[in-house]
Amino acid sequence: MTDDVRARVESELARIRIPTLLVFNPDAVIYCSLPSTITASPTDVMVLVPAGYPQTMLDLAFLPEGSPLLGVLKGQPQQNVSAGGRTWTQVSYHPHTNGGAPPWDPTRHGFHTYIDEVLSWISIGR
């Protein structure tokens, strides 16, 4: 992650109140203990920092491997990825490409706005 991207991501994370982790190799943000109306317990959600961020849009979301939300939430579960010392399962969730969110605009959007999309996503079943 370049210095510019790191400065940008850290600035975005400073704007949200829920706990987050910025992890590296692969570079990703973990939103911690997000409340879901579908399960009783909160869940972590991981989002990768894509190549070329922030021009490249944020896309997809990852749930912890074995999460009870897999297959319940909208989006097809895909392959597993390791990040931040844990294993995550990718879910095909695309808010900024015809998924309900406005077209990606890095002058407005970032991890500080993606959290809103994720919070909506984890509370609505398929």
Place this chain on the structure above:
Amino acid sequence: MDFHRAVDAQPAVVRMTAKVRDRLEALLFSRYPHREWACFFLFGTRLTRDGLLLTIVELLEPSDGDLNPESDIVSFSEPYTLRAALRKQDSGLCVGTIHYHPEGCWPKPSRLDDDMDGYYAEYFPLFGSSVIYFGMILSRDEHGQVTFSGRGQSGSDYFRVTTLLTIGDRKLRRDSAFSIGEPLDTADSFNARLGELYGVEAAARLKTCRVAIVGVSGTGSPAAHVLARAGVKDFVLVDPQRLAPSNLERVHGSSMGDFDADPPPHKVAVFRDLLLSIDPDIKVECLAGNILQGEVRDELANVDLILCCTDTNHSRTAVGELAYRYLIPTIDVGVAFEAEAGLVTGEIGRITFYSPGAPCAYCLGAVNSWKASVELMTEEEKALRKVQAADAVARGEAPNGYWEDVPELPTVGHFTTLAGSLIASYAIGWLTGKFTAPHRSIEFNILEPGFGYVGFDPPARHDCICQTLIGYADQGAFASVVSAPEHWPPVRRIAASDR
């Protein structure tokens, strides 16, 4: 800290908008010719391969009592100094001082100036995170023209201002420290006609400017070709690609003989050779790389103007950002073709001017976010997404969340040469101040009556960062809008002997 010991000072380039410069001169010379006046200023920086870029954000103008009006020399009050320090701390920017010397005095630092700069170079780093301090001095030479000097410190590194670039909507100025009063060079014989039309001063101005061509292909090569023949003698060429056989149709300077080598030469090297065949005194810096990459951006710190000829979403975003954060202006060009029933129905050009305060590419709606993402994706991710799109179709779902093809639009040389020549024309006008384009954004279609000309001047979005981070340079990284993907190969400098 002793500025006199800084014999190995690195060069620093200062950039400011014409609006700031006009205000600065009006403020500083308000007591001219006998008494000095001064102010603090906020600035952003970028440490480059060759030195430092300094971008002036804002003048912190003195209020009543901030400077002693009874004194012939500058004396900053403590409240004024503290106010500047707190602005530095709050903004994350740097603070410097700027004052002028009275009539008949060169802008050479005096012992009092040494004391002042030495004091502030230790004082201001105590506030905020930046340790960089600069002091600048303006004066007027015997012809009444503004001349200047400047010096700065960052820790144990010293800097000396060599160049001042002023970015206006009608004119781009380049001034060198202590050389403003020098007689202007006369035009060369080969651009004598240009001198006759626009004046000797304009012809000489073209000889002192440095122009970057980003994308040295269909539109970039003819644009640079025209500028070289107009007398521009200093180019930065940026393009990551090597020449391909299909490029012969539109890349000026390319020939069949270029394919005798395996691999074929980089486009920047092919075009460099054309420039040098026109004028062997032309200076050319060739970078096989992309405008998003740090080494390329470093090289752009000291250019007067960028001609962005890549017609990509990420380049448009980058030049928009370079305009507001680093005060580097750009003319961006793209072309498109339309066809129907086997006939060509549209040969369309689009030209956009990016400068500080003007709308960025996102304000203009000039970026397709999906195409931009695809341009920056790894090949592995593209392949994976295509597989997932096919799987989605098999499940009866829409594939476009996973993947959507981005067709590559073909271009042809006669029209790219036209578009490239057109932006070279606007570049000459902007660099010399002799003429300006009628609009910030222009579209035309040469197959429509009246060439389908549409000119418009859209405003920037009032809440866009392109309006709030003007001059922030690297200190605005927290709101950067584009970055180079790490999977791209590193920038390669193509040496004079290399192709």
